[in-house]
Every structure is written in C-alpha cells, then in structure tokens.
Amino acid sequence: MLQESNTFSPVYTRYDDFTPVFGKAVLERHRGKLTEMGGFLDILDSTEAVEVAPVCAAWAITANRLLAPDFARLLAEFESGLRKARPDALLLAMHGAQTAEGEDDVEGRVLTIARAVLGPDKPIVLSLDLHANITERMVANATAIVGYHTYPHVDMFEVGQKSARLMLRILSGDCKPTMAMRKLPLIIPAENAQTYRGPMAKLIQAAQALEASGKAEAVSIFPVQPWMDIAEMGCAVVAVTNNNARAAQKHADTLAARLWKTKKEYEVKLHSVQDALSEAEKIEGGPVVLAESSDSTGSGSPGDSTGVLKHLVKAKLSGPAAIFLVDPAAVAQAFEAGVGATAKMSIGGAFDKKNSKPVPVKAYVRLLSDGRWTARARGYNTGITTAMGRAAVLEVGLVQILVAERSSMTVDPALFESHGIDPVYCKIVVVKSPNGFRAAYEPIAKGIFLVDTPGVSTANFARLPFKRIPRPIYPLDAATPAPEDLRV
Ligand SMILES: [Zn+2]
Known part of the structure; x- marks a missing residue:
C-alpha cells in the first residue's frame, strides 16, 4: 500500500486510485519488474527455504489524504489477507509519508495491525521511500526499516532485494536486528537533495560505508517530503545493526548531526x-x-x-x-x-x-x-x-x-x-x-x-499554510536550535 501524501492538495485520494490487487495477482503485477516487490520476489524466488504468500499490492499517485471509508476498506482487506496467509515473517513496501482522513501515519497504523496479527516476535521488514516521515510507531512496530539510497529514486528494486536478504538473515538467525532513530526539527527542499552530488551524496556514501563495513545492516537517511502539515513532521536517520543497540543509536546520531550541519546547503534558487x-x-x-x-x-x-x-x-x-x-x-x-x-x-x-x-x-x-x-x-x-x-x-x-x-x-x-x-x-x-x-x-x-x-x-515553504508541524523547525524558523542531546 504505497502512496506519498500532500496535505495541502485540493485533490483527495480514493480507493480506486490505488488499483489494488490481492493474492496471486500481486505476483503477476510485480514479478520481474523493477519495483520493491519485484526485488523481494527476486530474492525469495531464488531460495527453496521460503514460501511466498502475496497479500496486497496497491500504488497511488501523490495527493491529499485517503478518504476515511476507502482507508478502512483497504486496511480491512490487507488485514484479512494477512490473517489468511498466517505468515512467519512479513515484508512490507510502503512510502512512509502516507496519510488518510483521521490518520497522520498510515504506515504506523498498518504496522500496528500487522504486529497484532504476527505477534511480538515474528520479523517485519519495512522498505520506505527516502522521503518518508519516520514516526515512533513505525520504529516500535517494525523489526527493521530500509530506505531508498537514491534521489531521483532509481533503486527501488535493489532496496527490495536488500530488505528480502535482511529478512532471510533474520529468519536464519544470522542477524538479530537492533534499530535506532534520530529525528531532527528540519525539512529539506526536494530540489537540491540529489544523492549523486552535493551534501546528500556525501551522507548517503557515509551510510553505505557503514553497511559495507558490516558495522550496520541498513542505514537510511530520510530528508522527508516537505508538504505534510502533521504533528510528527521532520527529517530522520534510521540505523539497523546486528544485536548492538548502542551502535545503532550512534550511527543514527552521527549522520543526523552531519545532516543538521549542512542544512543551509539545500537552499533552492528558482527562476521566473x-x-x-x-x-x-x-x-x-x-x-x-x-x-x-x-x-x-x-x-x-x-x-x-x-x-x-x-x-x-x-x-x-x-x-x-x-x-x-x-x-x-x-x-x-x-x-x-x-x-x-x-x-x-x-x-x-x-x-x-x-x-x-x-x-x-x-x-x-x-x-x-x-x-x-x-x-x-x-x-x-x-x-x-x-x-x-x-x-x-x-x-x-x-x-x-x-x-x-x-x-x-x-x-x-x-x-x-x-x-x-x-x-x-x-x-x-x-x-x-x-x-x-x-x-x-x-x-x-x-x-x-x-x-x-x-x-x-x-519549494518556497513560507508560502504554505503550515499549522500543525512542530515549531521551531528549520528553515521556517531560521534560529531553530539542534536537539539538545545531539552533539553537532
Ligand atoms: Zn520520494
């Protein structure tokens, strides 16, 4: 169930915008395609050790909140499919910045339902868009979170593969994931957040170096998408390590501090x-x-x-x-x-x-x-x-x-x-x-x-009618202090 939200948009999202499919039809849509789910299947199909039980595939283009009855219907269909599948583990591909009427955190809600179905011990690995708005509830209910490393986004398939590989390592007992998040009072304009040059490229390289060295399973930078007027809004860094919660927090804090220090470099120049x-x-x-x-x-x-x-x-x-x-x-x-x-x-x-x-x-x-x-x-x-x-x-x-x-x-x-x-x-x-x-x-x-x-x-955030986001937040409030416990 994948959509990015913009809570300023005059257009709301309906059930049909997701063109959802369930069960085996999921495989027909995604197998062999360069999507996250295509990446999941690529890895899972290559091993006899697991049986795939497809639940749901639904994608909608970005718009304002999903209407309440439509959200209830999608949730109910997801939950009943999941209960029927009786899984030992769950791979979820979502955006991370999806909202519905009455729900600022669709991913957190879906994870809560999934966690209730699976119980406290079975692993849930969640892949997210780089523009996800990470919430406490997502971190509490997911076993591991894996974000895109590219913007423009071109690594969906690889992120799917990475999530599935991590899941297989968890299931085999090779990895006992520990996850930490660091949230920042910061929103970053999308226009200058390329991952192949500039300050974001350096941050992504640092995340990838931690993964390559084996110090972390997955390190994800989430510069958030700016167009959501919700209470838990802000950039975040999430790190997943193998059975080392302190290292996970240290990695998340270190990269968050670097993001904070370079925040001015993302300013955008627009032309008439x-x-x-x-x-x-x-x-x-x-x-x-x-x-x-x-x-x-x-x-x-x-x-x-x-x-x-x-x-x-x-x-x-x-x-x-x-x-x-x-x-x-x-x-x-x-x-x-x-x-x-x-x-x-x-x-x-x-x-x-x-x-x-x-x-x-x-x-x-x-x-x-x-x-x-x-x-x-x-x-x-x-x-x-x-x-x-x-x-x-x-x-x-x-x-x-x-x-x-x-x-x-x-x-x-x-x-x-x-x-x-x-x-x-x-x-x-x-x-x-x-x-x-x-x-x-x-x-x-x-x-x-x-x-x-x-x-x-x-990109001119001052023109947007924000009411609910936490203040102060940079760049709307130029003098926003760094979080007290973050050493920058
Ligand atoms: Zn994105």
Whole structure:
C-alpha cells in the first residue's frame, strides 16, 4: 500500500486510485519488474527455504489524504489477507509519508495491525521511500526499516532485494536486528537533495560505508517530503545493526548531526518563467527542461497549474514545446470535438483554483487516447502500465499539451512518447517534478531551469499554510536550535 501524501492538495485520494490487487495477482503485477516487490520476489524466488504468500499490492499517485471509508476498506482487506496467509515473517513496501482522513501515519497504523496479527516476535521488514516521515510507531512496530539510497529514486528494486536478504538473515538467525532513530526539527527542499552530488551524496556514501563495513545492516537517511502539515513532521536517520543497540543509536546520531550541519546547503534558487524561457532561447538546440516543482504530480500537486502554460502559449518559440496538465473538462471537450478538429477551450486551473486560472486557447486536437502508458525509465513503476483516465494531445501553435483526466508522474519521457511526442525533438519540455525528472532528463537536456510558480508543492515553504508541524523547525524558523542531546 504505497502512496506519498500532500496535505495541502485540493485533490483527495480514493480507493480506486490505488488499483489494488490481492493474492496471486500481486505476483503477476510485480514479478520481474523493477519495483520493491519485484526485488523481494527476486530474492525469495531464488531460495527453496521460503514460501511466498502475496497479500496486497496497491500504488497511488501523490495527493491529499485517503478518504476515511476507502482507508478502512483497504486496511480491512490487507488485514484479512494477512490473517489468511498466517505468515512467519512479513515484508512490507510502503512510502512512509502516507496519510488518510483521521490518520497522520498510515504506515504506523498498518504496522500496528500487522504486529497484532504476527505477534511480538515474528520479523517485519519495512522498505520506505527516502522521503518518508519516520514516526515512533513505525520504529516500535517494525523489526527493521530500509530506505531508498537514491534521489531521483532509481533503486527501488535493489532496496527490495536488500530488505528480502535482511529478512532471510533474520529468519536464519544470522542477524538479530537492533534499530535506532534520530529525528531532527528540519525539512529539506526536494530540489537540491540529489544523492549523486552535493551534501546528500556525501551522507548517503557515509551510510553505505557503514553497511559495507558490516558495522550496520541498513542505514537510511530520510530528508522527508516537505508538504505534510502533521504533528510528527521532520527529517530522520534510521540505523539497523546486528544485536548492538548502542551502535545503532550512534550511527543514527552521527549522520543526523552531519545532516543538521549542512542544512543551509539545500537552499533552492528558482527562476521566473519568463527568464527561463528567454534563457532557453539563448541555448542552442533542445530540449531545455523547465521544472515546475510547485505543481509536481509526484509531490501531491494536482498537475493543473497554468503558471508555465500561460507564458508558454504566448512565447516566441524556436521549436516545439511539450507540457502535461490534468484537466478532465478539457479532455471531454477534445473528445467531443474529435481528432482533427480545432476547438476553443480553457485549459488548467481545474482543481487548485487558488493558485491557477484557466488559460483560454484555440487548440487543434491531434490525438485521443485511453491514457494508459508503461513506464520505461528506472524509477516509479518501471515496466508497469498505469492509467491516467482518458487523455488528449492538443496543439496550440508549437505548444503540445498532453491533457489527462487524472494525474500521472511526469519524470519519465515515456509519458510523452506514448502520446506521439518525442522530448528529444522538443525545444522546451515542462516537467512537474522537483528532482525525480533528472534521472531520465539530465542525460538529454541542454539546460534545466527550476521555475517559480505558486502551488501546493512549492519549494518556497513560507508560502504554505503550515499549522500543525512542530515549531521551531528549520528553515521556517531560521534560529531553530539542534536537539539538545545531539552533539553537532
Ligand atoms: Zn520520494
């Protein structure tokens, strides 16, 4: 049951957004795929020592809380599947920053249920996204927690393998896991938290060195995703050692202190859209990528912002541009008009009416589709086909607008390619992502600009209406002191 939440999003999550499958269908979806569960299966399938009992596989794109009845239904289905499986051990792949109506900590709740079914002694290994918000309840109920080491996230499969290997070591008696967490009054903007360069890369390398030396089983840095207004919010480091609780705490504290010391290095520089577009024209060729992170669909924004679109349709472009937007009404209009027709319509501002206004355009309807596409780039759902409702490609001059009824990740060029748009031949490609897009787009981009538009996943935290997070917290409170017992 895997989803990241954004508690500022105008769009709530429903049961169907998870497209859940149960029992054997789980294996069909994930076996041979580059997901955490694909990684679990890769290791478990290679040994005769265990029998796999698949319970549930459910993934939803980031949005606001899962509705209460839908959450109750998913929980009940998970619990009954788990009871039927009567497992000796449980591997769980979750995000770590999922919320539901009335529940700030979905993972903690799921773990509590799992712990009640399994009893106090059977192992539960939990794999989490690097943006997880670690809670006391997760640490208390999981035997071991294993986080991604990459951002952009490209190591889901390896994290699944690592979790399954650790589980086999626990079951064989080779490892008696001891786990410790260090929480920090800190949130880190996603835009500068790459794990292949900069301060986060050094921290991840330190974590990996502890693992490689055998001093730790798993060390995970969780710089948290910033768009959750909940009480237990903040960055964390979690360390799992083999039967050495003091060492686990020491590793977690040491790396947390290093994260705290480098916190200023994550500050983000954003460009105005007009500046980015005129700078892009000075660059020879394309694509030049404009990252509209304030409307990042992977960060829970609705994907309906016209902050870039309104400038794009007026700009003097030297080549084609591509942008994705969620707008069910525009899709319906395109289907009504039909392929080859030109229609007057308004695009965008469909959900987040506070931050965006619709843009009136005269659009040529180039393509209509059922909105299904298969992710190819290493990252989210690689090899898995997801659905974004019906979709249409609309042309306004040189601007190709892919509109869909529902949200979709935009980090993979396969999104556009599946709809007849090749980003390689575009002058401008707009992605709705703070950093995840870099995995597939940095190798082909001639330039990258992070643009400043209003939205519910803005890097400008001061613009977000936080009410419940613990204060002081950095960077909202510049003078936030380090935790008293942490030696920095
Ligand atoms: Zn993430």
